Amino acid sequence: MCDDIEDCCASSEIASRHDAAVAAGNPTYNDPKTGYSVFTATALAARKKCCGCGCRHCPFNHAAVPVQRRAAKIQTPALLRGSLVELDADAGIDVLLWSGGKDSLLAARALCREHGNKRRLVLLTTFDAGSRQVAHQEVQIDAICEQAESLDLPLVGCPLVPHIPYGTRLDEALRLVQRSAPAPVARVCTGDLHLEHVAAWREERIGPAVRALGATLHCPLWQAPYESLMRDLEASGTPCRVCAQTGGAVAVGDLFSAQFVSSLPPGVDAFGENGEFHTLAEVWAASRLSPFSIKNVKDPKAQGAKGPCCM
Incomplete structure (x- = not known):
């Protein structure tokens, strides 16, 4: 019997097979693509603890999977780096939807300015459970783990599969933070800059899950x-x-820079907001403190309305 099937592609049929097995009292079902036997969440829960194999329906957030192997194995939301219990217990927690790019880094810096420190901040990254790749950025989840390690911030990984809606899976990840952190989740934050349709999409897809926690976007x-x-x-x-x-x-x-922006052809957004390009913040190349240094850094929003980048 193979239960460690992180490399198997999920399909829309998985949910129905899983639910049918649970309803019938069967501990397993056959994966529709590989034919492997897969334990149901109910069968795994009966074990009372995580087995550490990276099971598809693990109800324990892969607690027994070694941290260094979680990025490659997890099939449900789990902590990939850092500690949630060591966060600041005196105030609400901010969960930042982290893609690994420049906008995410800038959002993290803005949140640190608000807090005066980074001990209220948790990074949360969604990625494809099959390819282990972050959508749009086209980078592996391992690179995101390296960022979190360099920034000394906790990172929750949220693998996405076709048979579970995005909002449902994100809700699972947020509830993991809510259960584990010493203070409740206060805000779910994004690095969105100005696109109204993106803001509307987030409100539709994740707004209900955020409000269910008593948090805000x-x-x-x-x-x-x-x-x-x-x-x-x-x-x-x-x-x-x-x-x-x-x-x-x-x-x-x-390299994204003032010179890069000045060389962009007409019609290309200076920050790639229309999907022209995406970036990866190489935080490991900076000093350990500089990405989140808040000294002498003014709030960008205090400078006026959005405009083109003048270089």
């Missing part, structure tokens, strides 16, 4: 001017390189 960079965001990124000392692109206006590996 928060966009610390909303309508911040590009000039100020660029200055803040430069102040972080963190190089950000293009990791994915569409349209051919830029190349993977290009």
Whole structure:
């Protein structure tokens, strides 16, 4: 019997097979693609503890999977780096939806300015359970783990599968934080800059789960001017390189900088907000403190309305 099936592709039929097995009192069902026998969540729960194998329906958030192997094995939301119990217990927790790019880094810096420290901040990254890749960024979850390690921040991984809706899976991840942290989740934060349709999508898809926790959605960079965001990124000392692109206006590996922005052809958003490019923040290349240094860094939103990046 094979229960360690993290490499098997999920399908929409998985949920129905799993639910049918549970209803019939069967401990397993056959995976529709591989034919392997897969334990149900009910059967796994009867064990009273995680077995450490990375089971598809693990009800224990993969607690027994070694931390260094979780990024490669987990099939349900789990802590990938750091500790949730060591967060600041005196105030609500901010969960930042972290893609690993420049906007995520800028949002984290903005939240640290609000708090005066980073001990109320948890990173949460969704990724494809099959490819282990973060959508749009086209980077592996291992790179995100390296970022969290360099930033000394807790990271919750949220693997996405076709048979579980995005909002449902994110709700599972948020409830993991809520159960484990010493204070309740107060805000679920994003690095969104100004696209109204993206904000509307988030409200529709994750708003109900956020409100069910008694939390709110928060966009610390909303309508911040590009000039100020660029200055803040430069102040972080963190190089950000293009990791994915569409349209051919830029190349993977290009360094995002003032010079990069000035060379963009007409019609390409300076921060790639229309999907022209995505970046990876190489926080490991900066000093351990500089990405979250809040000294002498002004709030970008205090500089006025959003505008083009003038370089």
